[in-house]
């Protein structure tokens with residue numbers, strides 16, 4: 001029987017979920033779902049100085065917002081210290097790890113000597129076979145007996161064969177500090193092995209940890225997982241993505257009115273592709289995603305593309321889904337009459353959810369004031385007369401089609417053009433010159449309300 005494929009996302013909580021992290025999480029999630037496997041969430045919070053409960057919580061919140069579900073309970077490394085200690089003891093007992101009593105002064109001396117000889121700084125193994133009486137007053141660290149020659153080779157699912165020469169990178173590295181706390185690579189290996197993680201997809205900033213982890217897997221007699229190291233996301237200038245290029249906190253995208261569907265679609269394409277398609281629902285991705293098809297090279301963040309995808313999802317998702325996301329931003333469209341019509345009217349041009357919110361507010365509420373720039377640009381004596389005549393001529397039209405036909409007849413009689421009427425009408429009805437199809441706005445507001453708003457505007461403008 002095959003074991004269930006198991007992936008995991010293992011963030012170190014430092015304050016928020018980074019979009020690069022979300023991409024890693026997404027790839028792991030999709031691969032697990034594709035194979036009917038498990039996707040685990042593990043919070044790597046052993047650095048008690050840097051990691052806070054709030055920071056871990058921020059990651060869980062961001063996950064919830066994106067709709068990525070993990071299997072089982074979240075595990076926290078900070079709650080697993082006893083387990084790590086148990087395995088450190090096992091390695092000590094079996095002679096695969098040992099206490100090292102080197103003092104700070106000895107270490108400094110060694111470093112200085114290596115620097116002078118232009119050698120790579122590394123531990124020289126002086127306590128590897130130590131059998132004597134331990135020196136007084138030194139709390140020892142625990143070091144692994146790492147290989148001293150040869151190569152560490154593995155087949156990366158993204159990058160192909162990766163080879164490290166032991167003499168270039170390895171030494172008997174520390175697995176437990178002198179206060180007994182386990183080190184980073186050790187915890188990762190114990191957790192991945194005991195949690196049955198079969199496939200590790202992570203950023204290639206972890207590539208240099210992999211040979212150390214392989215050494216530990218071998219010492220512990222655990223099965224080595226399949227590794228996929230994904231190239232970083234770069235900004236448009238080719239440099240590593242940072243706040244200069246755009247928001248890096250996932251929840252900032254939420255505040256910007258980006259839909260999680262758009263963000264996930266955007267992220268999956270930063271490093272993976274299927275034919276020349278751009279739009280993928282999560283359901284499609286679960287069927288299509290294959291980590292062996294992740295690009296080798298770094299991918300480039302493109303804000304315009306995210307905006308384009310967001311506009312696409314705003315246009316196509318159900319009312320319920322859009323409104324669910326609007327509510328996350330504190331706005332409930334469903335309280336308005338004909339909310340579905342209102343959304344359809346607004347979503348054609350919206351790039352973010354804020355466009356919907358702003359648009360809805362400007363249509364539903366009679367304008368309290370009028371955009372001065374728009375007034376300057378679009379209002380003059382002539383078109384105010386036209387608007388007055390239009391208001392007088394309006395009858396009890398109901399549908400956008402009726403409003404449109406009426407308007408066309410009216411303009412023909414007046415020998416005027418739609419552009420002379422449309423902007424003043426928009427300003428009168430919504431306070432600004434940006435609104436969706438004017439006929440649909442007329443239909444949504446209805447004859448009485450339209451008339452009231454136009455009259456109000458004309459009164460203020462003295463016509």
Ligand code: GLU
Nearest residue numbers: 010011012044188202206
């Ligand atoms: N905790 C690591 C990080 O946040 C990830 C470790 C891993 O994926 O192996 O970068």
